[in-house]
Amino acid sequence: MSDQWLVMLAIFLPMAGASGITLCSAWPNLRETITLVTAALVSVIVIVLFTRLEQGAVISARLAEPLPGLPIVFEVEPLGMLFALVAGLLWLVTSVYAIGYMRGHHEKNQTRFYALFAIAIGSAMGTAFAGNLLTLFLCYEILTVSTYPLVAHAGTAEARRGARTYLGILLGTSIGLQLLAILITYSLAGTLEFREGGILAGRLDPAWTGLLYALFVFGIGKAAVMPFHRWLPAAMVAPTPVSALLHAVAVVKAGVFTVLKVTIYIFGSDFILQSGSSDWLIWFAGATILLASLIAMTKDNLKARLAYSTISQLSYIVLGALLATNMGLIGGTLHIAMHAVAKITLFFAAGAILVAAHKTEISDMGGLGRAMPITFGAFLIGSLSIIGLPPFGGMWSKWYLGIGAIDAGQWLLLSVLLVSSLLNIAYLLPIPIHAFFGNAKDGAQYTQIKEAPSSCVAAMIITSVACVVLFFYPDPFYKLAVGAAGGR
Amino acid sequence: MIEQNLSLLLVAIPLLAAPIVATLPRGKLPWLFTLSVSWVCLGLAIWQLWLVTDGRIISYELGGWAPPWGIEYRIDAVNAFVALIVAGIAAVALPYALRSVEQEIPLQQTPLFYTAFLLCLTGLLGITLTGDVFNLFVFLEISSLSSYALISMGRQRRALTAAYQYLIMGTIGATFLLIGIGLIYAETGSLNMMDLSVRLPATFEHRTIHTAFAFIVVGVGLKLAMFPLHVWLPNAYTYAPSVISVFLSATATKVAVYVMLRMVFTVFSGSFTQDTPTGNMFMVLGIGGVLVASVYAVYQRDAKRLLAYSSVAQVGYMVLGIAFGTALGLTATLVHMFNHALMKGALFMAIGALVYRLGSSQIDAFNGLGRQMPWTFAALFIAGLSLIGVPGTAGFISKWYLVLAALEKSNWIAAIVILAGSLFAVIYMWKLVEALFFRSAPQSDAAVKEAPLSLLVPMWLLVVANLYFGFNTQLTVGIAQTAVNILRALPQ
Numbered sequence: 018m019s020d021q022w023l024v025m026l027a028i029f030l031p032m033a034g035a036s037g038i039t040l041c042s043a044w045p046n047l048r049e050t051i052t053l054v055t056a057a058l059v060s061v062i063v064i065v066l067f068t069r070l071e072q073g074a075v076i077s078a079r080l081a082e083p084l085p086g087l088p089i090v091f092e093v094e095p096l097g098m099l100f101a102l103v104a105g106l107l108w109l110v111t112s113v114y115a116i117g118y119m120r121g122h123h124e125k126n127q128t129r130f131y132a133l134f135a136i137a138i139g140s141a142m143g144t145a146f147a148g149n150l151l152t153l154f155l156c157y158e159i160l161t162v163s164t165y166p167l168v169a170h171a172g173t174a175e176a177r178r179g180a181r182t183y184l185g186i187l188l189g190t191s192i193g194l195q196l197l198a199i200l201i202t203y204s205l206a207g208t209l210e211f212r213e214g215g216i217l218a219g220r221l222d223p224a225w226t227g228l229l230y231a232l233f234v235f236g237i238g239k240a241a242v243m244p245f246h247r248w249l250p251a252a253m254v255a256p257t258p259v260s261a262l263l264h265a266v267a268v269v270k271a272g273v274f275t276v277l278k279v280t281i282y283i284f285g286s287d288f289i290l291q292s293g294s295s296d297w298l299i300w301f302a303g304a305t306i307l308l309a310s311l312i313a314m315t316k317d318n319l320k321a322r323l324a325y326s327t328i329s330q331l332s333y334i335v336l337g338a339l340l341a342t343n344m345g346l347i348g349g350t351l352h353i354a355m356h357a358v359a360k361i362t363l364f365f366a367a368g369a370i371l372v373a374a375h376k377t378e379i380s381d382m383g384g385l386g387r388a389m390p391i392t393f394g395a396f397l398i399g400s401l402s403i404i405g406l407p408p409f410g411g412m413w414s415k416w417y418l419g420i421g422a423i424d425a426g427q428w429l430l431l432s433v434l435l436v437s438s439l440l441n442i443a444y445l446l447p448i449p450i451h452a453f454f455g456n457a458k459d460g461a462q463y464t465q466i467k468e469a470p471s472s473c474v475a476a477m478i479i480t481s482v483a484c485v486v487l488f489f490y491p492d493p494f495y496k497l498a499v500g501a502a503g504g505r
Numbered sequence: 506m507i508e509q510n511l512s513l514l515l516v517a518i519p520l521l522a523a524p525i526v527a528t529l530p531r532g533k534l535p536w537l538f539t540l541s542v543s544w545v546c547l548g549l550a551i552w553q554l555w556l557v558t559d560g561r562i563i564s565y566e567l568g569g570w571a572p573p574w575g576i577e578y579r580i581d582a583v584n585a586f587v588a589l590i591v592a593g594i595a596a597v598a599l600p601y602a603l604r605s606v607e608q609e610i611p612l613q614q615t616p617l618f619y620t621a622f623l624l625c626l627t628g629l630l631g632i633t634l635t636g637d638v639f640n641l642f643v644f645l646e647i648s649s650l651s652s653y654a655l656i657s658m659g660r661q662r663r664a665l666t667a668a669y670q671y672l673i674m675g676t677i678g679a680t681f682l683l684i685g686i687g688l689i690y691a692e693t694g695s696l697n698m699m700d701l702s703v704r705l706p707a708t709f710e711h712r713t714i715h716t717a718f719a720f721i722v723v724g725v726g727l728k729l730a731m732f733p734l735h736v737w738l739p740n741a742y743t744y745a746p747s748v749i750s751v752f753l754s755a756t757a758t759k760v761a762v763y764v765m766l767r768m769v770f771t772v773f774s775g776s777f778t779q780d781t782p783t784g785n786m787f788m789v790l791g792i793g794g795v796l797v798a799s800v801y802a803v804y805q806r807d808a809k810r811l812l813a814y815s816s817v818a819q820v821g822y823m824v825l826g827i828a829f830g831t832a833l834g835l836t837a838t839l840v841h842m843f844n845h846a847l848m849k850g851a852l853f854m855a856i857g858a859l860v861y862r863l864g865s866s867q868i869d870a871f872n873g874l875g876r877q878m879p880w881t882f883a884a885l886f887i888a889g890l891s892l893i894g895v896p897g898t899a900g901f902i903s904k905w906y907l908v909l910a911a912l913e914k915s916n917w918i919a920a921i922v923i924l925a926g927s928l929f930a931v932i933y934m935w936k937l938v939e940a941l942f943f944r945s946a947p948q949s950d951a952a953v954k955e956a957p958l959s960l961l962v963p964m965w966l967l968v969v970a971n972l973y974f975g976f977n978t979q980l981t982v983g984i985a986q987t988a989v990n991i992l993r994a995l996p997q
Contacts, residue, residue, distance in 0.1 A: 081976045083902060089976070155896040162890065169943055177943050184935065192894070192927045197920060200905070204912040 020069055021078040024091045024146055027062045027101065030055055031108075031139035035132040042128035049116050052131050056109040059138070063098075063105035067493070070098050077148055087209060089155065092148035094211070095500030096281065096350060100274045101145035102493075103357045104267050108138050110476050114365055115258035117472030121372040124256055130170060134259070136163040141267040144274065150199050150209035150283065153275060154191070157239070160271055161187045164263055168255045175254055182251035187238045190245050195236030198229055202283060211278065213503060215285025226284070227294035233279050234298055239272025240335050241328045243305040249328055253320040257368030260320060265327055265360035270353050273334040277349060281501065286341040295339040302339055303433045305332035310440035317378050319367045322444060323360070329437060330356045330403065336430065337418050345421025346502035347495075352414035354494045355402065355487060359411050362399030362480040363445075366392050369469035369477065379448055386452030388463035393452045395477040400445035402484040405438055410487025413495070511556070512565055512578050515549045515588065516631045516644075518542060523623040531612050536603050539619040543595040543626065550592035554585040560987050564636070572636070573700035579636030583988040586839065587633045587763045590846045594755040595626050597850065601963040602748040605857055609660050609746045618658060622752070624651035629760050638686050638772065639696045641764065642679065645728065648760075649675045652753060659744040667740035674737040678727030685720035688713050689772075701772050709777055718777070721768050722786075729761035731824055732794030735817040739801075742813035743866070747857030750809060754816050755850040759842045762823050766838070770992040775830060787828035792922045794821025799929030803936070808856045809866045811933055812849065815892065818926055819845050822907055825919055832989050833910035839985035841903035844891070844974060848900055851888035851967035855881050858956035858964065868936060873946025875938075877953045880961050882941050884968045889934035891971040894927045899974040902981065 034055030041048040069076065076093040083089065115134070119127050140163060143156030161184065169180035203209055206216040221229065238245045252264050280286060289295050306329050313325035330352070337349020369392045370376055374385055386393035402409035405416075415434065422431040457463070468474050487494070507514065522542045529535045557563060557580055565578040602622075610618050628648025635641050653675065657668035690696055692713050693704040708714050723734070730738040738758075742750050769778055778784060798817035805811035819841070826838030858881045859874060860866050875882035891898035904923060911920040955961070974981055 083976045083978050084905065085978075085982070151896070158895050159897065162895065166942075172943060172945075177939065180943075181935070181939075185931070188893075188931050189928055192931070193924050197908070197924055200908045200912055200920070204909055 020066070020074055020076040020093075023062050023066055023069075024076055024078045024093060027059060027066065027105070028091065028139055028142045028146065030059055030062070031135040031142065035135040035139070038132045038135060039128060045127065048128060048131060052112050052116075052135065053109075055135060056112045059105045059142070060109045063101050066093055067098055067102055069093075070095070071496075084151070087149065087151045087203075089152050090148035091143070091146040091152065092211070093146060095497040096274070096277060097145040097147070099350060099354060099494055099497040099501065100270060101142055102497075103270065103354050104138060104141045104145065107262060107266050107357060107361055107480075110479050111258055111262040111361070113472050114261070114368070114476035117470035117476075118258055118368050118372055119256065121470045121473070122256070124170070125172075126170065129166065130256065133163050133167050134262075137167070137263060137267060141271055144271045149211060150202065150279075153278065154196070154199060157271060157275065158188075158191060160268060161191065161239075164259070164268055167259045167263065168252045170256055170259070171254060179251040179254040183248045186245055186248040190236050190238030193236070194232050195238075198232035198236050201229055201232070211282035213282065213285075215281075215283055215288050217283060218285050218288040223292035223294060226288070226292045227296075227298065230284065230289070230294045231298055233283075234276060234301070234335065234339075237272050237275045237279075239268055240276050241269060241272065241305075241331050242301055242335055243308060243328070246305065246309065246328045250321055250324040253324050257320070257364060257371060260323075261361050261364035261368065264324070265364050266357045269327060269331055270357060273331050273338070273349070274353060276335050277338045277346070277501070280338040280341060281346065281503065286343075286346060286503070289341040295341060299336065299339040299427070299430065302332040302336040303430055305329065306336065306433055306437045307440070310437050310444065314440065314444045317380050319370070319377060319379050319382075319448070320364075322379065323363055323367060326403065326441070326444065327360060330360065333414070333418060333434070337421060340421045340425050340427070340430075342421045342424045343502050344417050344424050347498045348414050348417030348419075348421050350498035350501050351417060351491070351494055355410045355414040358480055358483045358487060359399045359402035359409070362395050362477060362484060363403070365473065365477045365480060366396040366399065369473045372473065373469040374463070374466045379451075381458065382448065382452050383455035384452065384457045385463055385466070386449060388466040389468050391468055391474055392477065393449045395481040397449040398481040398484050400441075400449065403445060404441040408488040409484045410491060411484070412488060413491050508552070508556075510565075511549055511553050512563065512580050512634050513567070515546060515553065515592070516627060516634060518545060518549075519623045519627040519630065523620045523627065526623060527616055527620040529616050531615060533603070535616040535619040536599070536606070539623055540599045542623065543592070543599050546592040546626070546630070547596040550585070550589045553580060554582075554589050554984070556580075557582050557585045558984060558987065560990065562991075573695050573697035576640050577636040577697055577699075578634050579699065580634060581988070581991045582984055583766070583839075583991055584633045584763065586984050586988055587760060587842065588630055590759055590843055591626070591629045591633065591756045594752060594846055594850055597963045597966055598748055598752045598755075601751065601854055601857070601960055604957050604959050605747045605861055608861060610658055614658065618655070621651040621654045624648075625655060625752070629756055632760050633763055636698045637696050638689070638698060638701070642683055642686060645682065645764075646679055648757070649679060649728070652749075652757065655749045655753075656741050656745040658749075659746050661744055663740075664744035667744040671737045671741045674727055674734075678724045678734075681720045681724030681727070683724075685717045685724060688717035688720065692717070698767065698772050702774055705773060706776070709780070715781070718773060718781070718783075722765070722783075725761055725765045725768060728757075729765060730758055730817055730820055732790055732797060732817060732821060735794070735798065735820070738817060739810050739813040742816065743807055743810040747853070747860055751850050751853040751857060754812070754853050755846040758816065758820055759846055762820070762838065762842055765827060766835070766992060769827065770835075775993060778830060784828050784830055787824050788916075788919065791821045791825035791828050792919060794818060794824060795922050795926040799926050799933070802933045803929060805933070806868055807866050808859070808868050808871065808937060809853070811868070811937070812852055812856065815930065815933065816849060818929070819849070822903070822923065822926070825923065826907055826910065829910045829914055829916070831910055831913060832986075832993060833906055833913055835989040835992060836982065836985045837903055837906035837910050839988055840906055840978075840981050843981050843985075844899035844903045844971075847967050847970050847974065848888050848891040851884060851964055851971060852892065854960065854964040854967065855885035855888065858960045861956055861960060862953050868940050871937070871940045872944040873941070874953060875941035877946070878955045881956050881964070884961075884964045885941070886938060887968050888971055889938065891975070893930040893934060897972065897975050899971045899981075901975055902978050906982075
């Protein structure tokens with residue numbers, strides 16, 4: 018099979034899976050089988066694509082040309098490959114998890130859930146492989162719209178309100194700011210192609226470059242740079258697998274991925290460095306890192322705390338992009354993968370706690386670790402990886418980000434990164450420690466509570482092992498990150 | 506033989522069919538006859554468009570009288586394109602009409618209903634095809650009078666006041682147009698558009714011509730529902746029978762936009778507009794229309810009225826394109842005429858299907874219906890995305906060109922207003938989506954069934970067209986660009 022077909026399959030197989038899922042709504046077991054088979058196939062496809070890219074294949078597939086000179090085209094390049102690998106592989110793990118979770122939690126409308134989930138992944142794949150800014154924007158918007166019903170899944174007033182915030186901010190920023198930025202780019206450059214070295218260099222006054230860059234950074238609402246971060250905590254009303262895969266991996270990473278893509282292939286990192294257009298923007302990312310961490314400390318709801326932690330961690334990646342130095346870009350790109358694996362572990366654990374013990378507040382979790390050792394063990398590993406301690410994968414991305422900050426001579430930013438790591442310790446580690454060594458508020462002993470359904474436990478084990486493996490073997494992702502940053 | 510008289514047939518067939526329908530017995534026969542006439546018209550319109558896509562111009566002399574003395578029908582890419590929109594929407598709306606009209610119109614009135622429909626179609630096609638300004642006025646009156654009658658047949662008594670309001674406003678508009686045409690005739694002695702475009706420049710200094718221009722713009726602006734002359738439209742669309750809301754929203758304002766384009770660019774030519782503050786006026790009215798009508802739409806409780814206000818906002822976009830006056834801007838206007846016909850047609854059909862099952866178009870009455878009528882809901886959802894301008898839909902293409910046109914002129918305010926209009930569209934469309942899908946249905950009611958197939962098929966035809974023309978723009982953008990070249994060409 019030719020490579021072009023593989024790219025198309027990676028995008029459209031999940032969509033086809035979605036229709037299969039809808040057709041099989043009457044037979045839950047068959048329906049879940051379709052989900053798993055599709056996810057497994059997509060995983061295989063992204064791995065094959067990865068090896069083809071390693072061999073130096075140039076893969077691109079053209080779908081249509083809605084506007085003259087602006088085709089819908091998909092292309093495999095290192096940055097997108099990394100995102101696709103992360104999203105594709107974690108979809109499989111999450112599907113395993115979701116089956117246990119959705120059944121254990123007796124959720125309604127499961128067919129709709131699985132179908133939309135598949136569409137969301139398909140559009141995330143499309144985002145990853147987009148060959149120009151128009152295609153990327155198309156997939157970005159499909160991702161927004163298809164995840165809206167997932168956020169509103171519960172159908173309660175609270176879920177509807179959360180979903181409205183979600184859609185309002187994401188569509189608002191993308192239409193109001195991002196689309197404007199894309200149109201300005203097109204009217205300046207006459208193209209929206211992703212080209213190495215960018216397409217804007219020399220076509221724009223440096224003062225305006227900063228403004229256009231800001232339109233992009235804030236217009237890509239999925240990157241959740243403050244003040245456009247409110248949608249992410251609001252999205253936490255969704256079922257946990259959605260929070261885990263979409264709001265720790267696919268959706269939010271689609272955002273920061275777009276920021277990186279725009280930085281590298283539209284502006285060009287050299288152009289950004291020369292024009293100094295990110296000098297002031299970078300402080301928004303720095304402030305988001307610290308403020309979100311501080312807010313996270315005040316949250317007692319576990320998912321809310323994780324959401325703010327995600328906001329903070331996303332800005333690491335944005336920071337890497339804005340630094341625009343080689344090391345910064347490598348660190349930012351690597352963090353897409355490292356943070357995804359660690360954060361999804363944390364969300365899996367949060368969902369497992371909800372299913373098994375029906376607890377959502379951190380203060381109620383004292384002593385629970387002794388009843389659910391695997392869950393909290395996984396949580397501990399995920400936390401350590403997020404903090405950036407060896408031997409966990411999270412260390413590498415922070416390492417390169419730190420070097421990137423030093424390269425740029427931004428000592429203050431380096432200290433922001435270090436302070437933030439301390440804050441991570443302060444808001445993440447107490448949770449497992451309290452759970453293992455503390456006691457319940459009312460002194461109850463959890464003898465009735467067992468671990469979550471086995472598929473949930475299996476998923477958690479896989480991702481926490483991955484956290485460790487990525488420390489010793491970050492090579493595939495590192496190579497892709499280096500390829501993306503352009504330093505061969 | 507047919508090819509030689511194609512455009513005449515396009516007007517003559519529905520005109521001659523109208524009295525025949527009136528004499529047909531009640532029942533399905535009038536509908537069937539109208540349907541076949543509309544499909545023949547669509548076929549002819551496609552044929553006609555195919556003849557002129559390469560920029561060719563076809564001229565007919567009515568009765569063998571050579572222009573400028575006789576009436577001339579002059580077909581180029583611009584009006585063939587608009588004629589396709591009109592004939593296409595009529596052909597799609599009529600299959601929808603059968604069940605919808607059975608329910609909404611008393612049986613004994615159906616032959617008359619279809620007669621009025623055919624007359625309206627005649628008028629709209631005539632306006633687009635004629636090359637004579639007085640003839641244009643005559644067809645405008647034919648279409649207007651028949652649409653007053655059609656609107657008044659709505660099931661609520663308020664349809665009568667809505668039709669009456671439209672009658673008053675529409676008559677003022679037509680009168681203004683006639684005054685403008687009269688002044689031009691007095692000044693130049695000609696009524697032929699091409700002849701006028703040659704003769705008028707010599708008189709551009711005259712006050713009379715400026716007055717005539719003002720009368721024409723206001724007159725057409727009334728038919729166009731250009732802000733702030735739009736007040737008749739929300740009532741008319743809200744209380745009209747469902748299928749008439751579909752037909753008029755998708756065609757009547759488009760034809761009026763066409764008249765405006767013809768008058769401003771062909772009859773008066775671009776140089777006149779450049780020497781007068783016309784562009785600025787259109788700019789202000791366009792921006793005002795987009796913003797004010799969008800805000801009004803957000804606060805509506807009736808779905809049809811909400812869509813009607815949205816239509817006023819969309820007209821604002823088209824007016825903005827005229828205001829830019831550049832190739833990109835006019836392309837945007839023409840493309841949006843086509844795309845808006847697709848999306849508003851689909852949306853009014855979806856609401857019409859809900860009204861068919863529910864008997865009410867109040868948004869509160871729709872609670873939870875999305876689950877019981879999934880196909881109708883999905884159609885409304887996709888057409889709504891197109892209205893917002895989400896990429897992958899037709900609406901995105903028109904917004905794209907419009908914002909590019911604004912950026913090309915470095916008009917930041919207009920660019921931001923256009924995008925802000927999209928955001929308002931998100932808000933008001935989501936009011937519908939949330940009511941339909943996320944609120945729970947009232948317990949007491951018996952289950953509501955999905956709309957019948959004869960309503961769903963035309964609706965989905967338009968929905969699929971919305972998606973198709975979001976990916977393949979050869980037809981829309983391609984023809985629009987040919988048309989723009991013709992519009993912007995200087996008179997020989």
